[in-house]
Amino acid sequence: MTSLIAQWLHITQDLNSALTRQARFDTLLTTIREVLNCDSSALLLYEDQHFKPLAINGLATEVLGRRFSIEQHPRLEAIARAGDIVRFPSDSDLPDPYDGLIPNHDDKLHVHSCIGLPLLIDDQLIGAITIDAFDPNQFDSLRNQELRFISALAAGGLHTALLLEQLETQASLPRESYAEKRTLSNEIIGNSSGMKALQEQIDAVADTELSVLVMGETGVGKELVASAIHHRSSRANKTLVYLNCAALPESVAESELFGHIKGAFTGAISNRKGKFEQADGGTLFLDEVGELSLELQAKLLRALQYGDIQRVGDDRHIRVNTRIVAATNRILHQEVTAGRFRADLYHRLSVFPLHVPPLREREGDVVLLAGFFAEQLRSKLGLNSIRFSPSLIHALREYAWPGNVRELEHVIKRAGVLAKARTHALDIELVEQDFDIKHPTSSVQGEQVVAPSSAFQLSEHGLKEATDLFQTNLILEVLEQNQGNWAATARQLELDNGNLHRLAKRLGIK
Template sequence: MNSVSRQWLQIALDLNSSLSNQDRFDRLLTTIRHTLNCDASALLLFQDQQFTPLAINGLADEVFGRRFDLTFHPRLEAIARAGDIVRFPSDSTLPDPYDGLIPNHEDKLHVHSCIGLPLTIDERLIGAITIDAFDPEQFNNFSDDDLRIISALAASGLHTALLLQQLEKQAVVSHEPLTEKHNIKQEMIGTSTVMNELRSQIDAVAATDLTVLITGETGVGKELVASAIHYHSPRANQNLVYLNCAALPESVAESELFGHVKGAFTGAISHRKGKFELADNGTLFLDEVGELSLALQAKLLRALQYGDIQRVGDDRHIRVKTRIVAATNRSLHEEVKEGRFRADLYHRLSVFPLPVPPLRERENDVVLLAGFFAEQCRNKLGLNTIRLDDKLVSTIKAYHWPGNIRELEHVISRAAVMAKAEEKDGDLLLQTEHLLISDHHQAIDITPAEIDSNTFDYNEDFGLKSATEAFQKELIEQCYKHNHYNWAATARQLKLDNGNLHRLAKRLQLK
């Protein structure tokens, strides 16, 4: 048995081993790299006219977060349409999606030799393997038949992994026919331990009709979690209805929730369904539920308790089978203590509490998310390539991101716009000087500042209580400014509950 045959055998053994899918995919690419002596390779999943990386070898971590839409990547489109091995000539003018994304080759930013292996099952495309090298002649000694063997083995392994994954979900979610349908629009980017745990919790609760209370700081992606719960549930083919409770005027709040009949109030010119009815047999997502008034909380509680609603101006009761998923960035437990939220409603909503981790606790996910947003910017701005400077990557990993994923998205978007203004050739390198804080348009400072408690000016006329309050006020002001005027980040630095800090700030007349 020659060395090439042994490599094929090793690929087959790895793909049929008892390892996890990720380990099998990683070993596949490692074997390919050793066999073909390539500089980089990637295993991609094909869904809804785009490729999603499942495993990478020799590429920057940010590639894991990118989603390659065929509309914007002609090389990947060629691979998807070919039906067989694609060899791109070294002088091809088609932009390579990985240009500048192979680390430690700063002097050779553009890939020269590229091969695409479409992965098909029953003539249906399910993925692809891309193989890249800087040497234009690197793959000349490998025949198409050799590459077809890799393609066939990889396609079989990927197909098996997808079916097993679908079977696991089907066992707890529904009894629908087995398919390979994926909900990439509800995808959550990240491979950190806390995100994998969150996905496990979502899968567990999605299969039930339990009411879910999603908690977490502003910008962590609570709406995305609610969407994932719905689309992984037996209600996935029914409506997911969204209602922002914080933007709900008191005068129309009841009508928005429960609907109204014609003539119920001035302006009610026809019958109208409320959110509960629109979400019947589906899911109603109540965002910022902690902002509801006490009066509306009582009416919401009745709907949850008895499963029926009344339209405004109507005496009839309407039965609904609406699942409730709520979200808040407040501590509802503290709100209950302060009398601003009903205890009975809190217990009804928090049957399954689901905390979403802040970005600073998600290990290397910030790099993947930055790559995801960078790819979005590349598409929107019509760029050839967009990549992240090594120093920028170190900076965003060190920054505490008080605004979480939303802040990261805005920072990367602004950085891309600024970099484009400087570069006219369509190849952007995002650097640290392009990073700006959203509220103050200043470069991100990743060095934690010390809170200077020595600046407190003691007045001899102070009593202990007055002196303590004056010191608290000055310390909170310093910390608040240091954290870019973000109360949640200030609470974390002062090791206080967020709700308690807000109440203290109001008492000290800081709010």
Template sequence: MTGMTLSVDLLATIALELQNSLSQHDRFQRLVNSLRQLLRCDASALLRYEASHFHPLATSGLASDVAGRRFKLADHPRLEAIARAGDVVRFPADSELPDPFDCLIPHHDKLKVHACIGLPLFAQHELIGALTFDDLVPGKFDGFSDEELRLISALASAALSNALLLSRLERQSLTLPENARQAASPVTSEMIGRSAAMQQLKKEIAIVAGSGLNVLITGETGVGKELVAQGIHRLSPQANKALVYLNCAALPENVAESELFGHVKGAFTGAIHHRVGKFEMADNGTLFLDEIGELSLSLQAKLLRVLQYGDLQRVGDDSSRRVNVRVLAATNRCLKQAVEQGGFRADLFHRLSVFPMHVPPLRQRVDDIVLLAGFFIEQARVRLGIKQLALNADAIAKLEGYSWPGNIRELEHTLYRAAVMVRAAYPQSALFITPSFINLPEEPPGPPQASAPRDAGHEELQGDLQAATRGFQRRVISATLAAHQGNWSASARTLGLDTANLHRLAKRLGLK
């Protein structure tokens, strides 16, 4: 191997491409694709460093679920070695440190990575990320000098540093306090997803966070409404104050008022001391009222008074107390319908829904399923003490073909159950989850389709549900493309999909 001195032109081309008006993700994807081509290796990855974790920003040659994984340094000694190094890290082929990407290079018989180098990325001597290159052939990178690899590191560092700077400037444009900007995106409450629906939701969160308005978050059970509330609070001027949670559906009627507003000693039997309610706990901060639609009408009236005037009375207390609380409410019910039926106060509904937000169900953002699967698989791997855990392509197809009525929560439980089952069946270091370990209930038939004409090519739905679903998707996409003379953008609009998502779906279905 003659080294990279013959590829200076390609490096210059890569640098110029990074200046093109692409989305941030596309820019990073182009970077890792080009660098993988430059080093002629099996896999490459660009990772962002934050809060002792590495977050994949773009990968090439790795399993699709890697993008959703979050690598904690304490669980990945090889990544920790890269983070602690100030320069190029070359791992010997016989290194005993487990590689986080073992078993995650698809379409290869070998499961263990043998050649690996890591490049820590810095901005003003602060670690901001890393580049990794992996190959199944030992010694693959021996022909590349450290000086050549440092050029790549400098190129990637500049690109990532500029992207992070732009992100900080965007947050500053929201006139948020410094503490709120620094508190952004902790791993524990991260919203995973790159679909158009998720990008729109994240944009709405950024818009409303600094406004101080009350927000009504709607969506089906298990879609992540609490994560939305956490995201709003984290980016708000109240970020350094308390975020207090209360599940209204779990409150018995006789204690609900005390939970919300507190009580004084002797107010009722069992009130042996003063108690501070959730509103007082959230003073100058944020109160998240989950399942707000389950509150009784009498409590709704008392809640409305606090929202209108900012004062409350503890149960059994004649004096009022002033509070300054931002309320975020969530429900899986249609409150408009509840208002019409007399089950929810119209004035409270309008007071809560100053800025309504809807969290889309998982079935409307299929492309996020593989990312979420990677996120949960990595968590399960660590919790169960498995050396490596991966999904094969058929398992991913099965996940993407299911409608997930329980949404993200159901996906999480399904994958944890699969991880437990595969560990019990194959007690070895590296494990693959196949479709047989993914137990999903049989889906109820959908509503009848009005005026759905059958054509000669429409066969009866037979066999397993996944195959039938993929066949139906192929027919619909093909028919839509034909109706638009092969125009993918117009077809995507008709189907309610992002154009890039339609291309990826068509590729998975064998239409491209």
């Protein structure tokens, strides 16, 4: 015990030296692996009933992108609830969240040593450390007192790192509101230099009143950026209202933005608030703002300039305190030059422009995002684990991803459904044959949709399963063609929008 404490006191100096936060976490896990002689370890942050990996050692890189719900992972739930060191029996039948995720090992970890160290500050759970070994007796000689010492040291280090982050990025906010600002619902996955720079810019502008213009290709996650801006601002406890300008019929666009009064036009049977009023005190996200007509652009400009609106059919002015975050995949200054977008509105919206980099420029992030989507899909399909073959990881890194993050999400969903049908197992490995990323989109010849090359053979499945697979493939392909727009997908498939959503839920797409 004394020698172990001496080792860890030495490590404490390294953890508190002038290293980056990530370097401290990596140093901690490297030391754990060396001192405890384990095959893998992970440092996890606890938030929103989920464990989020902050650092890993001996695990596949994709684990950093996964978010483990304690409701769906009984081992992690046991660690979260215990309040003390948890030792899992080597013959435990509880599934391990890292099954199949230790590289270069074919063993599915059914027999191994596993220990969970909850990280507590003032009896509040802030995270955990997990350590695993293939030898079922690897940790028998370790005493709980020694492990509690490691747990206390790690908890202190994690707590200090979180407080420093809070001081750096949320200094103007009350401490109790900080946990609400960074939740899984508005988390942006990515450790690339481009995404780190974007995160810093979001933190800089979030708690101001400036209008923000989010730019980037289709599918890069502009809506997620808008959500992050709202939830990191002082308006976080107010409403975030979403409006897709590209889906606005011209006849109702003004009413959608500003509302109308009873009798303003045929069908206006009552007074109705527009999006500006609905977002009063909060944030209005105008997606695809470049699609607005010039006439509506002029009315939007007035609302931004004077902070008041007029409902359709009403002479009265209504004061609103609404922050605008707009997004576009167009190059707006070129649209201004072409006369399709007002220069004065462009300058009003782009007070603080943000560029979201395409996935092909986010080195390494594709693996993290793949892990994130795989964990979501695992739950929806009722699987124990989803993992990626090494050759598939290489292919994912090499592919250009013209549809960006949205395309990645869709192809993983499709691949997961196909792999489950192919293997009929609860532990599946996705391989290149489950993907169609050499030719990412279907071609359309007339009205006939050409199925992807990864499509199943009918003879391999029963009728119902084959039908479900065909419907899943077709919906995902058409959804991808329509940039994730469900209403447009329903129209192309000649389905009622509500029926399409219900079918997508049954198939596990949603």
